Amino acid sequence: MPVPVMTVPGEPPASLSTAAVRSWGLRKTYGSGETAVQALAGVDVAFAAGEFTAIMGPSGSGKSTLMHCLAGLDSATEGEVWLGSTELIRLRDDELTKLRRQRIGFVFQSFNLLPVLDARDNIVLPMQLAGQRPDTGWFDDVVARLGLRERLGHRPHELSGGQQQRVAIARALLPRPDVVFADEPTGNLDSRSGAEVLGLLRSSVKETGQTVVMVTHDPVAAAYADRVVLLADGRVAGQIDAPTAESVLDALRGLGA
Numbered sequence: 001m002p003v004p005v006m007t008v009p010g011e012p013p014a015s016l017s018t019a020a021v022r023s024w025g026l027r028k029t030y031g032s033g034e035t036a037v038q039a040l041a042g043v044d045v046a047f048a049a050g051e052f053t054a055i056m057g058p059s060g061s062g063k064s065t066l067m068h069c070l071a072g073l074d075s076a077t078e079g080e081v082w083l084g085s086t087e088l089i090r091l092r093d094d095e096l097t098k099l100r101r102q103r104i105g106f107v108f109q110s111f112n113l114l115p116v117l118d119a120r121d122n123i124v125l126p127m128q129l130a131g132q133r134p135d136t137g138w139f140d141d142v143v144a145r146l147g148l149r150e151r152l153g154h155r156p157h158e159l160s161g162g163q164q165q166r167v168a169i170a171r172a173l174l175p176r177p178d179v180v181f182a183d184e185p186t187g188n189l190d191s192r193s194g195a196e197v198l199g200l201l202r203s204s205v206k207e208t209g210q211t212v213v214m215v216t217h218d219p220v221a222a223a224y225a226d227r228v229v230l231l232a233d234g235r236v237a238g239q240i241d242a243p244t245a246e247s248v249l250d251a252l253r254g255l256g257a
Contacts, residue, residue: 019046019082020211021070021179026079028065028234039065041234042079047179052205052212054222056248057231058255064183066231067215071104071181072096083178101130105172105180107201109187111164113156120152123171134174142170145207146200162193169200173210180204182214186221198224219248230255 028040039062047053047070055063068074069081072088081088083103091099106112113122123143127134143149146166156164165185172180182201186194202224204210214225222228228240228248232255240247 018048020049020051020084021213022046022082023066023070023076024080024082026066026069026081027077028062028069028074029077039234040069040076043231043234043236045229045236047211047213049178049211050205050209051227052202052225053214054225054228054243055213055215055231056217056219056222056228056252057237058252059217061231061255062234063215063231065234067181067183067213070213071106071179072100098130101126102132102175103178105175105177107165107168107172107180107182107185109184111156111161111168111188113164113167115156118153118155119148119159119167119170122156122167123152123174126171127175130175132175138176139174142173145203146170160193161189162196165189165193165197166200169197169204173204173208177210179211179213182212184216185214186216186218194221219245219252222248232256 023043023045026040026043027038030037030039043062043066055066057063065074069076076089083099086099088096088099114125117125124134124139143152146169148163148166148170151159151163159167185201186197189197198221201212201214205212214221216222223243223245225243226241228243228251230237230239230251237255238251240251
């Protein structure tokens with residue numbers, strides 16, 4: 001059974017003040033009037049630095065909306081979102097763009113690689129757009145860790161799905177971001193490639209202290225995480241520490257998923 005997340009009304013819990021990324025009273029409403037849809041209904045949640053956390057819930061529970069708000073890809077209707085000591089809601093659009101390029105990494109289901117660029121150029125592109133030069137030693141370390149050394153000159157169409165996702169992970173890790181957000185990162189992969197990608201995300205947390213927040217619908221994928229945060233109807237419905245595929249599946253059944 002999921003464990004309820006307890007907070008003190010009107011006061012953020014201590015864990016919110018030390019988290020890598022966190023929200024307090026987060027609400028997101030799409031539309032207005034009778035057609036308004038409340039995707040998030042007051043979410044208080046914290047994601048610890050150096051932890052791999054999965055966000056799960058039934059379809060329409062708000063998990064993707066939560067991730068987009070935490071990552072600065074979507075704006076909140078009410079509440080607070082903090083990346084470390086930076087409050088995202090107060091930032092201008094140009095400041096948000098700079099923050100996303102320098103302090104947030106993204107891994108998407110569809111890889112989001114530019115087809116005209118080879119793997120090397122896809123990996124370094126966000127840093128180049130931010131006016132930064134990658135650290136050569138760190139680049140070599142990331143490439144070696146992800147097994148991409150022999151694939152750097154290949155364009156996306158010359159790579160398998162698993163290899164393309166490895167390139168996307170390398171791109172996310174290269175700027176040494178505060179948080180890597182992964183949105184269904186194994187959704188377009190077969191089970192073997194998916195397991196490899198999840199293992200790489202897991203090792204980036206264990207070996208380099210990276211913070212990873214992953215949205216997934218797959219209990220097997222969630223079992224790679226340190227913790228699962230459960231959402232239902234736009235609210236935090238509980239959490240699972242040290243999850244297994246079985247414990248996650250049981251919790252999802254309890255939420256009606």
